[in-house]
Amino acid sequence: MLAAMLGEAWHAMGANRLRTFLTMLGMVIGVGAVVLMMAVGQGAQYAVSQSISSMGSNLFILISGSTTSGGVRSGSGGAPSLTVVDAEAIAELPGVQAVAPVHTGRTQMVYGPNNWSASTYGTTPSYLDVRSWTMASGYPFTESDLRSSTRVALIGKTVADNLFGDEDPVGKTIRVGQSPFMILGVLAAKGQSLDGRDQDDTMLIPLTTAQRKVYGTPFQGAVRMIMVQAETASGMPAVEKSMVSLLRQRHRLREGVDNDFYLRNLAEVADSAAETARIMSMLLGAIASVSLLVGGIGIMNIMLVSVTERTREIGIRLAIGSRERDILLQFLLEAIIISVVGCFIGLVLGVGGALLANALTDAMVVISGSSVLVAFGVAASVGVFFGFYPARKAARLDPIEALRYQ
Amino acid sequence: MAASQPVIRVEGLHKSYETPAGPFPVLKDVNLSIAPGEFVAVMGPSGSGKSTFMNILGCLDRPSAGHYVLDGRSVDELSKDELALLRNRTIGFVFQGFNLLPRMNLEDNVALPLVYYGVDREERRARAREMLQRVGLGNYAKSLPNRISGGQQQRVAIARALVNQPRLILADEPTGNLDSHTGEEVMTLFDEFNREGITIVLVTHEADIARHAKRQVRFLDGCIVHDGPTEHPDDNPSHPPLVRGGADLGRVETPSPDKGRDGEGLACLE
Numbered sequence: 072m073l074a075a076m077l078g079e080a081w082h083a084m085g086a087n088r089l090r091t092f093l094t095m096l097g098m099v100i101g102v103g104a105v106v107l108m109m110a111v112g113q114g115a116q117y118a119v120s121q122s123i124s125s126m127g128s129n130l131f132i133l134i135s136g137s138t139t140s141g142g143v144r145s146g147s148g149g150a151p152s153l154t155v156v157d158a159e160a161i162a163e164l165p166g167v168q169a170v171a172p173v174h175t176g177r178t179q180m181v182y183g184p185n186n187w188s189a190s191t192y193g194t195t196p197s198y199l200d201v202r203s204w205t206m207a208s209g210y211p212f213t214e215s216d217l218r219s220s221t222r223v224a225l226i227g228k229t230v231a232d233n234l235f236g237d238e239d240p241v242g243k244t245i246r247v248g249q250s251p252f253m254i255l256g257v258l259a260a261k262g263q264s265l266d267g268r269d270q271d272d273t274m275l276i277p278l279t280t281a282q283r284k285v286y287g288t289p290f291q292g293a294v295r296m297i298m299v300q301a302e303t304a305s306g307m308p309a310v311e312k313s314m315v316s317l318l319r320q321r322h323r324l325r326e327g328v329d330n331d332f333y334l335r336n337l338a339e340v341a342d343s344a345a346e347t348a349r350i351m352s353m354l355l356g357a358i359a360s361v362s363l364l365v366g367g368i369g370i371m372n373i374m375l376v377s378v379t380e381r382t383r384e385i386g387i388r389l390a391i392g393s394r395e396r397d398i399l400l401q402f403l404l405e406a407i408i409i410s411v412v413g414c415f416i417g418l419v420l421g422v423g424g425a426l427l428a429n430a431l432t433d434a435m436v437v438i439s440g441s442s443v444l445v446a447f448g449v450a451a452s453v454g455v456f457f458g459f460y461p462a463r464k465a466a467r468l469d470p471i472e473a474l475r476y477q
Numbered sequence: 478m479a480a481s482q483p484v485i486r487v488e489g490l491h492k493s494y495e496t497p498a499g500p501f502p503v504l505k506d507v508n509l510s511i512a513p514g515e516f517v518a519v520m521g522p523s524g525s526g527k528s529t530f531m532n533i534l535g536c537l538d539r540p541s542a543g544h545y546v547l548d549g550r551s552v553d554e555l556s557k558d559e560l561a562l563l564r565n566r567t568i569g570f571v572f573q574g575f576n577l578l579p580r581m582n583l584e585d586n587v588a589l590p591l592v593y594y595g596v597d598r599e600e601r602r603a604r605a606r607e608m609l610q611r612v613g614l615g616n617y618a619k620s621l622p623n624r625i626s627g628g629q630q631q632r633v634a635i636a637r638a639l640v641n642q643p644r645l646i647l648a649d650e651p652t653g654n655l656d657s658h659t660g661e662e663v664m665t666l667f668d669e670f671n672r673e674g675i676t677i678v679l680v681t682h683e684a685d686i687a688r689h690a691k692r693q694v695r696f697l698d699g700c701i702v703h704d705g706p707t708e709h710p711d712d713n714p715s716h717p718p719l720v721r722g723g724a725d726l727g728r729v730e731t732p733s734p735d736k737g738r739d740g741e742g743l744a745c746l747e
């Protein structure tokens with residue numbers, strides 16, 4: 072019976088191809104838009120989550136304010152308030168996994184005819200742990216490099232590509248300013264950070280080398296930044312508290328005096344970025360759903376026309392013994408077929424569009440099986456929802472009235 | 478006992494249509510009983526309520542008052558689905574305008590009642606073909622209705638009406654759109670099926686067509702004014718000779734209520 076009805080529905084749709092096609096087009100566009108927009112939204116979410124995980128987990132960043140001595144702020148020219156010793160003290164706190172003081176800056180580097188400018192961080196070997204950064208090749212520098220301020224460097228992939236091209240940088244010597252630096256290793260690629268910077272455009276050198284031989288700061292032992300990794304996400308609030316009180320104690324800040332450093336919880340930053348991406352992708356989906364709704368209304372409209380046109384046919388069917396539910400099912404099936412076929416085509420076009428967008432631009436577009444399934448389910452429901460009223464109208468026709476209809 | 482139970486029994490049937498000017502009575506106290514195997518012609522002037530009556534017999538419409546017992550079941554009490562079931566299994570309809578579905582080929586048209594009967598595809602096909610064969614259109618199974626003549630379409634409609642082996646055929650002016658020759662062809666089919674025991678009730682304006690029936694009922698103004706066996710002029714050779722004789726006539730006469738047949742008519746004329 073269902074098979075027979077499917078056949079009939081197919082026939083009925085074939086009888087008016089252009090109309091069926093146009094009705095379907097509404098669904099095609101609706102579903103295509105939903106799939107594409109969801110792909111874009113999920114792509115954005117994916118990109119954000121990639122950046123978040125590349126950042127390292129459970130991170131705090133402590134940034135130096137300016138020192139105050141005797142209530143007088145020394146201003147921006149003053150020494151950074153955080154020190155390497157602060158970092159060492161923080162490392163002793165319970166719940167802290169790893170700590171890395173960082174001296175940030177930018178240097179010009181030359182290898183043969185190539186030169187390149189990149190962020191150059193003076194730091195300790197634990198920086199790699201804090202950032203969950205691994206080596207693509209070579210070895211990291213060690214504590215002994217730190218002690219003796221050797222001129223060694225780790226470079227990110229972007230730096231390696233630009234200075235060395237296809238050559239293997241490990242063991243080569245580059246020039247930074249006037250000094251030669253030996254490349255110990257190349258860092259694994261990390262991609263973009265949350266704020267869109269290329270994290271691979273980086274060079275890491277020992278902190279002491281940076282302070283004494285590259286930047287030449289007058290404040291030995293002071294650093295702009297300390298990165299702290301907590302052992303667990305749930306332990307972060309406790310670590311934050313103990314770090315703040317430790318630093319206030321160490322910097323001898325009295326009650327009521329502001330902190331002379333800034334603390335950022337990167338997990339919170341990551342959360343809010345993820346939330347933003349999620350809202351954006353929901354918004355895109357919502358906008359696209361409107362076109363799906365319009366497609367559904369198109370189906371309803373055409374089904375109503377079709378019921379009116381086929382009133383006499385319905386009368387004949389009733390006269391030869393079809394029940395109300397047979398008629399209902401017949402028209403419902405037509406609506407569902409239109410929306411499901413339309414949905415399928417829309418899916419193909421939407422996925423195709425997403426893949427094309429992936430190929431042509433570097434915007435990340437992600438198609439998940441669940442979004443495809445959801446689109447299909449929605450389309451079928453749209454068919455049922457918007458097909459039901461016309462189908463019920465058909466089924467409720469009075470046999471005599473329907474037969475008399477011209 | 479069961480065999481003599483009438484296929485159709487109608488008592489005190491009334492039907493009014495609701496119009497803006499108030500209820501408009503079309504059938505006024507119609508009583509009729511039709512036994513299995515009868516062939517009844519319903520006649521009467523235009524507007525006398527024949528079609529209205531047929532629609533009620535066919536469970537397409539409900540009476541305003543009165544009782545209708547079809548095949549031993551009181552129709553007034555049945556649900557919509559049960560009525561659909563009756564239309565599907567007990568009754569076969571033949572309309573003046575053929576009413577084939579234009580998009581379907583003849584085979585599918587004939588098989589349509591079987592779809593609602595829940596017969597599987599292969600059997601539907603076989604039975605539809607067999608019926609088409611019987612009405613002489615075996616070679617047209619895949620044609621569309623608009624490719625064949627009116628007479629042929631009506632034969633297809635008859636095949637469709639009979640494919641589900643109903644007990645009763647209701648035909649409202651089945652030859653109304655046909656010329657007299659094709660009309661005769663169609664009537665031969667009715668004769669044949671009636672001989673096989675199927676009860677036929679047929680509305681017609683033409684005396685020549687009505688002559689195929691064994692009993693004639695005449696409507697006037699919503700009442701039955703005449704009900705009696707068909708009279709056959711002996712000198713008319715163009716009709717197939719009907720079996721006449723005491724037994725046959727007796728069978729026709731028995732179920733018809735004797736009382737007040739003329740009286741009803743008079744009551745209506747007053």
Ligand SMILES: Nc1ncnc2c1ncn2[C@@H]1O[C@H](COP(=O)(O)OP(=O)(O)OP(=O)(O)O)[C@@H](O)[C@H]1O
Pocket residue numbers: 494495496501503521522523524525526527528529530
């Ligand atoms: N749906 C309706 N609403 C109102 N009046 C109706 C309706 N259907 C039929 N009538 C009226 O009922 C009366 C009987 O109609 P019906 O169709 O039963 O006559 P009929 O005997 O079949 O006539 P004909 O021989 O012309 O087919 C007519 O006067 C008609 O105008």
Ligand SMILES: [Mg+2]
Pocket residue numbers: 527528529649
């Ligand atoms: Mg009529």
